[in-house]
Amino acid sequence: MPNFPQWPPAKLWNRRQFIKWGLVGTGTVGAAIALRHLTSQSAQSVKIPPIEAVNASNNSFDPMLLLRDFDYGTIKQEKGRTVREFQVTANSSTLQLNAAVAFVSWNLNNRVPGPTFRVKEGDRVRVIFRNEGGRSHSLHFHGIHPAAMDGVQPIRNGKEAIYEFDAEPYGVHLYHCHVEPVTRHISKGLYGMFIVDPPQARPAADEMVMVMGGYDINNDRQNELYAFNGLPNYYRDRPIPIYQNQLVRLYVLNMIEFDPVVTFHIHANLFQVYRTGRTLTPDEETDVITMGTAERHILEFSYPYPGKYMFHPHQDDIAASGCMGHFQVIPS
Numbered sequence: 001m002p003n004f005p006q007w008p009p010a011k012l013w014n015r016r017q018f019i020k021w022g023l024v025g026t027g028t029v030g031a032a033i034a035l036r037h038l039t040s041q042s043a044q045s046v047k048i049p050p051i052e053a054v055n056a057s058n059n060s061f062d063p064m065l066l067l068r069d070f071d072y073g074t075i076k077q078e079k080g081r082t083v084r085e086f087q088v089t090a091n092s093s094t095l096q097l098n099a100a101v102a103f104v105s106w107n108l109n110n111r112v113p114g115p116t117f118r119v120k121e122g123d124r125v126r127v128i129f130r131n132e133g134g135r136s137h138s139l140h141f142h143g144i145h146p147a148a149m150d151g152v153q154p155i156r157n158g159k160e161a162i163y164e165f166d167a168e169p170y171g172v173h174l175y176h177c178h179v180e181p182v183t184r185h186i187s188k189g190l191y192g193m194f195i196v197d198p199p200q201a202r203p204a205a206d207e208m209v210m211v212m213g214g215y216d217i218n219n220d221r222q223n224e225l226y227a228f229n230g231l232p233n234y235y236r237d238r239p240i241p242i243y244q245n246q247l248v249r250l251y252v253l254n255m256i257e258f259d260p261v262v263t264f265h266i267h268a269n270l271f272q273v274y275r276t277g278r279t280l281t282p283d284e285e286t287d288v289i290t291m292g293t294a295e296r297h298i299l300e301f302s303y304p305y306p307g308k309y310m311f312h313p314h315q316d317d318i319a320a321s322g323c324m325g326h327f328q329v330i331p332s
Contacts, residue, residue, distance in 0.1 A: 046204045049241035049330060057096040061111035063229040064238060067208040070195070071115040073125075083124040084167075086117055090133035090177075090190065097225055097232055097322075103215055106133055106177075106188035112230040113211040113255065114175070114192030121170040121196050127163040131155045137185065140178035141194055142294070144168050154179045170198035172251055172277035172296045187216055187223075187257040189230075193296070195251060200280060205249035205300065206242060212264070212313070212323060214256040223258050225322045226313075232322025235311075239326035244306050246332065251277070252289075253296040256318075263290050263314040266301065266327075274298035288314055303329040 051064055073084035088108050095105045095112065108114030119125055131137050138161070140151035145165035155161045176182075177190035193209055213230065214223030225232045242248055250271070254262050265288040272282035273289060277298045289297060303309065306329045312319035 046206055046246065047243055048206055049243065051241070054238070057098075057231070059096055059231065060093065061230065063231050063234045064240070066111065066113070066116075066229045067210075067240065069116060070118040070207075070209075072118050078124070081124055082120075083126055084119050085126045085128065086115070087128050087130075088115065088139070089130045090137045092133050095189075095230070097215060097217075097227070101217055101225065103217055104188075106135075106137070106185060106190050108190060108192060112189035112213065113253075114190070116193045116195065116209050116251075117175070118195045118197065119167040121167055121199055123167045125163075125165055125167050129155065129161045129163060131157055131159055131161075133157060136179050137177045137190060138179050139163060139175050141165070141175045142173040143171075143194070143196065151175075152178045167196045169278070170196045172253070172298060174253055174255070174294060174296060176255070176294075183221075183257045186255060187214060189213070191255045193251060193253050195277070198280060202249065202280065203247065205247040207249045207251070208240070209251045209253075210264075211253045212256050212262060214258060215322075216258060221258055223256065223318075223321070226256065226318050227322050228325055233324055235325025239308055239328035241328045241330055242303065244329050244332040245302055245304060247300060247302050250299040250301075251296070252291075252299055254291040254293055256293060259293075259315075259318070261290060261292050262318060262323075263288050264299075265289075265312060265314045267310040268305075269301050269303060269309065271299040271301040274300070303327065305329065306331045 054062060073086045076083040076085060090108055091110055092106050093110055095103045097103050105112055129139050134157055136154035136156050138151045138153060138155050149163050149165045151163060173194040175192055175194050177185040179185055193211060210228055213227050215225040216222060217224045228235055252264055256262050270285050270287045273284045275283045275297050309327045312324045
């Protein structure tokens with residue numbers, strides 16, 4: 001029987017509590033990699049620093065909570081198989097990007113990025129999409145599915161659509177609005193991550209989602225501001241706490257429009273790269289990775305020394321314009 005983490009129902013998920021998962025059934029290669037990252041720590045548990053919500057500039061979401069906010073859907077059993085049902089609504093609302101800039105976003109469930117849907121390979125996925133955004137939108141999922149579920153047909157304002165398909169293949173995928181002009185709909189905030197876990201569970205880790213986005217605030221088809229998980233410079237001003245010598249699994253997605261390519265770099269460390277999340281063993285080890293728009297990977301690392309460490313794109317102008325953050329490594 002696959003050794004999956006015990007996924008809590010979305011409505012019962014407490015983002016502030018400590019979460020402990022057993023590290024068993026990883027296999028020889030996975031165990032070796034995990035052991036490398038989990039030096040000086042018991043391999044039986046993963047600790048997540050307690051996180052308190054803060055007032056994120058009067059916005060409707062807190063990027064610190066978005067990091068580990070996985071939506072597992074409502075689980076149903078139908079005809080002998082598992083169905084995961086998700087509810088998502090397109091909206092239009094104002095984001096306060098910084099003290100001077102307010103931006104009218106088109107978003108999903110009043111957050112940018114939208115919810116991180118998480119399922120197991122082989123699950124039936126049912127997404128109930130309601131459009132209350134004031135114009136036509138849709139949801140297009142990456143992965144494998146029938147043409148009828150491809151999400152390229154516009155759903156008019158006030159209408160509803162249901163997307164239903166089998167979750168395959170395992171890996172890190174995404175979804176976004178596919179109504180023309182697609183670049184505008186994505187750059188306004190209509191996108192999110194879609195994780196399909198493999199049949200063989202990955203080693204236990206502190207798992208986080210990091211989505212890079214850009215904001216064209218004057219409609220000149222160039223980005224003036226950039227952000228991790230919705231708000232510029234959020235993790236620069238509020239470093240992400242992680243524990244020393246503990247495996248971190250970072251799901252990274254580039255959704256920056258108008259810039260053809262972006263990099264992701266961490267300071268004073270290297271990470272293992274699992275390209276598109278399609279492998280259970282790493283493809284390479286590096287400290288900087290290059291991604292085009294919609295490209296995504298799993299990055300795994302741990303920090304051996306306490307302290308505060310930067311992460312950012314290595315395009316300095318993008319980093320200086322909001323795509324900057326820190327990990328605060330806490331002694332274990």
